[in-house]
Amino acid sequence: MHVPDGFIDAPVSAAAGVVAVAAVAVSLRGARRELDERAAPLAGLVAAFIFAVQMLNFPVAAGTSGHLLGGALAAILVGPYTGVLCVSVVLLMQGVLFADGGLTALGVNVVNMAVVTVVVAYALFRGLLKLLPGSRRSVTAAAFVAALLSVPAAAASFTLFYAVGGTTDVPLTKVFGAMAGVHVLIGIGEAAITAATVGAVLAVRPDLVHGARGLAAPLKLRVGGALVDVPAAAPVPAAAAGARSTRGMWATGLATALLLAGVASFYASSSPDGLEKVAADQGIDRNVSEHAAADSPLADYGVKDVDDARLSGGLAGVIGVGATVVAGTGIFWTVRRRRAQDASTGSPAATASSAA
Template sequence: MHVPDGFINAPVSVAAGVAAAGAVAVSLRGARRELGASPVALAGAERTAPLAGLVAAFIFAVQMLNFPVAAGTSGHLLGGALAAILVGPYTGVLCIAVVLLMQGILFADGGLTALGVNITVMGVVTVVVAYALFRGLVKVLPRTRRSITVASFVAALASVPAAAGAFTLIYAIGGTTNVPVGKVLTAMVGVHVLIGIGEAVITMLTVGAVIAVRPDLVYGARGLSTPLKLRVGGELVDAEPAAAPAPAPVAARSPKKVWATGLVTALVLAGFVSFYASASPDGLERVATDQGIDKNVEEHAAVGSPLADYGVKDVSNARISGGLAGVIGVGATVVVGSGVFYAVRRRRTDEPASAPVRETV
């Protein structure tokens, strides 16, 4: 759902840019608490902080894997729900912003004048909708790992048509073509409900995989514990909670193995699996063509980039060209993302120190 230049007029694009900048500024402050940089950081923040840059790189890689959703139409992960659940909503907005910035500058994917629109639609809206729904579900569902994965599925599914609706609202205010808004809304939401199913499956599988090996690394699963069951008089009852075990050695809690596994997975997806992705236009491109809202589309400012359109310039073999571009993109995203989150975590806060706030699901 990368909006190109020319779909939205200049005044609304500027307004969306201001809104996106404000959201990023708020997220930078909130991410300090999620990443353990603040004296009031949530318990466990130091364990998820190293994963934030990896999450951005993983989302970049998976966004290269367009999957078919209808005849002549494909979809790809937006990633807001996945990022928010894995590393927190504020950090999640920053993850998506980093991905969109790298895609726009290096790969000419998503207009540069439309960067604010894309961050607002694909980052802020998806994160807010997904995480609000996720938190609501985990509060009413049983406190189990399965409930986390179920909640992640539902939250991701809802976030994609919500983003489609947000784009339609922006188009209604600042669209550069005279297409009835009702037709755009119906087409956008219709196709993105289907894309949302793919998003939900990817999000559920990824969250479930991390929870299976290191639930302490999943922001949305902090405090998750399944009580020990005892059979008393033929009925299962919760056992009394045992005393907290002594803290494990720092090395035992290291996320290095998960980080390395995730990075290798992202490189394989972007460098090899992406060659087999659907070549059909994604949901927004299909709607734009069918409804005629692409009449005023403008050439991307970075069209001359050596990595434009996810290929390496002057490399004639399509498989090698696309694979190299994917690997470079993953590498650049993890470096830039990790640098951003390291800087956020290192920055001191002026807030008075207080006891850590513990959040449970």
Template sequence: MHVPDGFIDVPVSVAAGVVAAGAVAVSLRGARRELDERTAPLAGLVAAFIFAVQMLNFPVAAGTSGHLLGGALAAILVGPYTGVLCVSVVLLMQGILFADGGLTALGVNITVMAVVTTVVSYTLFRGLAKILPRTRRSVTVSAFVAALVSVPAAALAFTGIYALGGTTDVPIGKVLTAMVGVHVLIGIGEAVITALTVGAVVAVRPDLVHGARGLSAPLKLRVGGELVDAAPAATPAPVPVAARSPRGLWAAGLVTALVLAGFVSFYASANPDGLEKVAADHGIDRKTEEHASADSPLADYGVKDVSDARLSGGLAGVIGVSGTVAVGSGIFWAVRRRRTAAASPSTGSAVGGNA
């Protein structure tokens, strides 16, 4: 759903940019409360993983494909404020390096794909968490539903922005019907990817999943063919899971992202995604402008002067994942350090006062 330059007029694009900048500013402050020494590097990994999976377009209808938006996944794994930043980093990297999503439309894309998806999905996720049992299965089910709803919500948001500043004269009713209809289908794919990913991480490290904080994971024993909770052992307590290093999960996640972007992406659907298809069918793309980064050596997810398509796309994917994890990790470590620095003066004052 990357909006290119030319779909939305300048005044509305500027207004969306202001909204996006405000949301990012609020998220930078909010992320200080969500990030700690264990989750800060994982936030960079989440951004890189979203970048990789967005390269894997999947077919949803005749001649149409979809891809992960990632707002729900990021919000549930690392928190809603950090989630907005994760998706924003991905969109920034895609726009500058890969000419995917217009630079003048960056505010529109952040508003639609980062802010709307994150706010809608996490609000719904937390609502479901209050009424469902606190179990791993409930977390996965809640993630599925939240991700499913977030995609048509983003399509609805784009339609509203187009109604305010669309550069072509297309009846808004047709845009609304087409956008929401196809993105409901894309939402199913989003929900499956999100639920599988969240479920996999919750199964091994629930303490690292923001949306699963406090989730207990008792030892299970099979008795009479049924799984039951084991009685607490009368032995010294083991090292708390929260004290374990996340390096293993981080390494596994990075390898997975590199494989998806560097190899699996070659087999992704070549059909236009939902927005591209709707735009072509209804004439929304009549005033599309050439991307400012069209001459980038990585434009269109290929490496310039590398003739082999498989190798070119794979290298571009690996470069994208590596760059995203580096930039994202740097940003999140900086946010984490600001939280530590902000806490230090108060700590020092308290110590001085007690002296």
């Protein structure tokens, strides 16, 4: 759902840019509370994983494909504020390095794919957890529903932008109907990927899933034919809990992202994604303009002057994962250090964070 340059006019694109900058600023501040010893090392990896999975377009209808947006996944794994930052880093890397998503439309894309998906998904996720039993299975089920509905919400957000600043004269009812229909189907794929990933992390390191903290079910033993709760262990200090090694999870996640982007992406669907298909069918793309980074050596997810398509796409994917994990990790560790500095000076923000 990467909006290219020319779909939305300049004034609305500029206004979206202002909203996106404000959302990122708020998220940078909010992420200080989320990026603790457990989340900070993994946030950059989450961004890289989303980048990799977004290269895996899956077919959803005749001549149409979809890909992960990632807002729900990021929010549930590392928190909503950090989730906005994760998806924003991905969009920035894609726009600057790979000419995917217009640069003038970057604000629109951040609002649609980072802010709207995270806000809608996380609100639904927390609401569902209040209704469901406090178990890992409930976390996975809530993640599925939240991710599913976040995609048509992003499609509706694009339709709103088009209603205000669309550069072509296409009836709004046609745009909304086409966008909603195809993105409900894409949402099913988004939900499956999100639930599978959250479930996999829950199975090995539930303490690393932000949305599952405090929901661990007590262990039970069968005594005399009846199930009884195992006595709770003594609480572990937060610092000691955070010190648990994440190297294994980090290495496994990075290897998976590299494999997906470097190898599996070659087998992804080549059909246009939902927005591209709707734009072509409805005439929204009549005023599309060439991307400012169209001459980038990595444009269109290929390496310039590498003739072998498999090798070119694989190298581009590996470079993208590497660039995203480096940029994301740098940003998140900077935010983490700022939290530590606040704590050392006893700032109100640090006090509130510690209390939380």
